[in-house]
Amino acid sequence: MQLTLIVPELVWPEPDDRQTLDAVAAPGLNALLARSRRTRRPPQSLEATLADAFGQPVGTPYGAFRLLGETLAAQLAVEDAYWVCADPVHLRFHQERIILADSGSIGVELAEAQALAGELNRYFGDVGTFHVASADRWYLQLAGTTRLGEFDVPPLSAVAGRRVERQLPETAQTGWLRKLLNEAQMVMHGHAVNAERQASGRPPINSLWLWGAGALPPRGDSTQDGASSGMFDGVWSTQPLALGLARAAGIPTHVVPRDLDTLLAHAAPGTHHLVVLDELLGPVHYEDGDAYEAALNALETRWFAPLRKALARGRVTRLRLEASTAYALLAWDSGRADQWKLWQRPQTLAALAHDLAQGER
Template sequence: MVAVTRGRRRLSLLVPGLLDGSWGAREAGLARHGAACINRVLARATSHPFPGGGLEAVLFALFGIEPDPDIDLPVAAVSRVADTGDVDPGWWLRADPVHLRPDQDRVLLFAGPGLGVRAEEARALVQALNEHFADRNLRFEAPVAGRWYLRLSVPPGVCTAPLAAVAGRDIHRHLPAGESARRWRGLLNEVQMLLHGHPVNGDRERAGAPAINGVWFWGGGCIPKPPAPQWACVWAEDSTARGLARLAGTALEAPPPDGQRWLQGAGAGEHLVVLTQVYDPAVSGDWPAWGQAVSWMGQAWFAPLERALRRARLSALDVLPGDGRRYRVTAARLLRFWRRGLG
């Protein structure tokens, strides 16, 4: 754990998906008790534009690497550092396992923890891909069952869409674009045909699990210039956040279960906490689960952080929901509202 020291303590709390589903949460009957504290903190915050929309773009911006809309962020190369410990200088693409489901004139993509890809399944499917593409100098690897990678000898010549932007949606609006788009769209089809008939998928379908019948290419690039250290500690399970922290030489911890325990363990300085419990249901459109996660987030994190601000145990809180804005609350600002009887 980070040593606790005296001094000013500021927290940037990245909670992607927090504001994504207001309408969905109402439909799901979100209990307002958990959300009340979140609403109160945001209502007392000053709001400013912040680069990036979505988890990965905000993370890179927090480490001083602003996104360029015309090229991919090198998510694959960075997250692979966290997944393998290897800082490889070459070109990498994420090639994450997905389930593709035809739906009339659309093809819907499903991904993430809900697929339940097992390590032995990932190994077998990646082996089949490597055998099939061996003569084209394409090498797949699966250091984590649900995160696959593709090593390239040259830049791919395409711009891709992040997996989170495609999950639950029709893939046709999000296919690779650029000078080599035709080649990469063809590769997606070729992979789909190869995986469709693999014995792993026969076993999964008999067990009632969705077939892993495709991959999604995204996040291509090389390791960026190491970001300058700016955080006392990064608290995250997310692989991109952990990769950026390691490249920056920043202290790295897993997030504690709640804000109270974070306050007990965090020392002075600027801290970054990345919480993704709200993100996965927001991406998949599971609004009942999203509502439950928001309720938990309010009680487990926002309530103790609000108390810490009022008691000057935390000098400032920045909330980043990934909506293109930063919401900042300082102890002094919250205290002014509280003294007026609005808290």
């Protein structure tokens, strides 16, 4: 079996935070990486990494593909509309700058999401329809033939917890959308949901992050062809975008297996599978070193240590491990012979983080 493993935020983004990095003991991962061939590219989002894995071009309509991976998709004509991710956020001023917090840090509840989206639909029904797939993932379905042209907005995962310079592109085609967003913020500000949140000391849900605009490519387009995706025989993920990209390409999707042994029990020899392990995403985004340590130790036990042995024994014939990190997009490729290069000395994650911060390849 060949395995492509995507593990976003594998390396803690603060190389000088020795308390977090030194607390992680991952000898299996350290040896696995030391005996693999590493490549380094400029940093990019998890969403872009997933799009690359499926052979998608620049400008991938993330909203449409992500929606295709939602349970909600069964109730909608996803292929016949133009979609925008409209995820709920909290904006606040800090030292004359705007800082964005996503739902993971402000705790949006599903009932709150549905109430706010319902109010937005009452105000903006002529523009489009807001759909709530989960408390933190909303979608705007544009009415009629409205299109946004070039829509260069980073995914929410790339801006959460960071300073925001602008929310939307300054183009003629998005002028009406900037106006809509301003009006939507006023509607959300005055809603009872936010009055209740503020009364209980919680930050209001006072804006939307609009990104990933576009429509699905027509069926038969090469970007929807399973062959362009690297010919995965199965995709295992909880990420709706990964599931949507797989479904568009006609690739079977599955829940993430508990560990490598479970995957090997279900994957036939000679097949190629994609597994997305996103357990480190939240701890890194919310700067929770203890949660990062716990999640990485669990991955070490269930995946990394067993993978090193499975490669050495030929149960996994080829491994590609990809990690979008603050330093770079990193990829490690390994086969059976590589894992017998015992002279390649393992490097700790602390040492790896230091080298990456220094720009070493």
